[in-house]
Amino acid sequence: METLGALARKTLVRHGEKPAVKDSRGTITYAQLKTNVCQLAHALMNEGLTKGDRVAILMSNRREHVELDIAIALTGLIKVPINYRLHPKEFDYIVESSGSSLLIGEANLLENVSVPVKKLDVDKEYDLFISGHSDEFPNIEVGEDDLFALMYTSGTTGKPKGGMLTHRNMISGAISLNMVCEITYDDIIGHVAPLTHGSNFLSQCALFFGLKQVIFNKFDPKEFIDDLEREKISVIFLVPTLVNLMIHEENFDPHKLRYIKSINMAGAPMAVEKLNKALSLLGPKLAETYGLVEAPLTITMMPKEELAKKPDSCGAIGPFVEVRVVDENGNEVPYGEIGEVTCKGSLVMKGYWDNEKATNETLKDGWLYTGDLGWIDEKGYLRLVDRAKDMIITGGLNVYPREVEEVLNQHPDVKETCVFGVPDEKWGESIYAHVVLSDETQQVNEEELIELCKNNLASYKKPRKIEIVKELPKNSYGKILRKALRDQYQLQG
Known part of the structure; x- marks a missing residue:
């Protein structure tokens, strides 16, 4: 298995003048993306950053997310994406916990970070920061088991924990997502969910094929439906809440979503009644995946053709993971019996950053204990019941x-x-x-x-x-x- 940087190099060289990324400022080609990425990579190294150093990212959805992903992958740095909707105290905690050397983001967000860290204003300083540097790829050895990201949990059960994800983890998740969304060379990828987390994997999928990515900065149901039609988006990642908001929009017109081939739903199960309503309005456009920060997105996968047949299931076990349902003693339970969902494989994180206690509580004998309760049928389809703590x-x-x-x-x-x-x-x-x-x-x-x-x-x-x-x-x-x-x-x- 390759690294994200190695995959990106091939795509950037191959696709030249093809549109690569569009955001509110316009569109750049793959040739322009290559120049920006290489200059950024050299600028980061020139700043004194070396392989293994952490770079925190705090900004809304915009083109620089894609550029930073590739530059960080090429240089062996570790990105620390921070959801800009978090509380400033959480900003501080994540920057400090990760030991980030540099924080790149938007001024109105950077000003809310009070811990000592070097900051780069992406609007006022970014272009100057990268300009004048080499537009050739850096020559740094990066392996598939090197860390690519510290993805912090949502912190709903305590302090956020930084899941250590490798290049192998990210590629495993992206390949699986590519499979369930049936992505091809003709697709246009849309992003409205935060590029700091789930939607980021669709961005990696785009790099497999050299696809155009369109980045939206806000979600207003009516405007967003019009945006999807105008940009001819065919694949997008949405949490069930956003799907629900769209179909409940006044005078909702499913025809405006005619270009959509696949909406990947993840983040939480959608109620069966609501899912059936969405399917009746949208047709077979919804695919579902189940995952965690610790094993992102694709522990199980439910292709769109199957979801209507099994609306109560979150899918069959994905290709880069094994899944067992166990009792309180860690013993596998029979098919149909409820227990805790556990998994292992190349999708599963290395552990939690600087938190051995939490790592040992969650990873046992190579198995990740998810904290989710569920059961598996004889054909390998998982039904989630609830969080164990709920x-x-x-x-x-x-x-x-x-x-x-x-x-x-x-x-x-x-x-x-x-x-x-x-x-x-x-x-x-x-x-x-x-x-x-x-x-x-x-x-x-x-x-x-x-x-x-x-x-x-x-x-x-x-x-x-x-x-x-x-x-x-x-x-x-x-x-x-x-x-x-x-x-x-x-x-x-």
């Missing part, structure tokens, strides 16, 4: 929040829902739910929703309380923060 125990009985959410999502007026456990002196935990309606003017009440649960679930699984709210708390990647709602009620109690 399971509710009421009266000594286990309740998986997703099971209750699937029932609530059957209601035609329910847009989103989150089910969680609240401390209860008698039962240990009570089941609560927050629900967002598709239209706030709808007359849907708590009793109606509880009755829906009563008619579809065992009595002990129905929520004790359901609150209709305007929105659910989400992190910067669009994932619903179940813990935030739990904590809210614990504080009230």
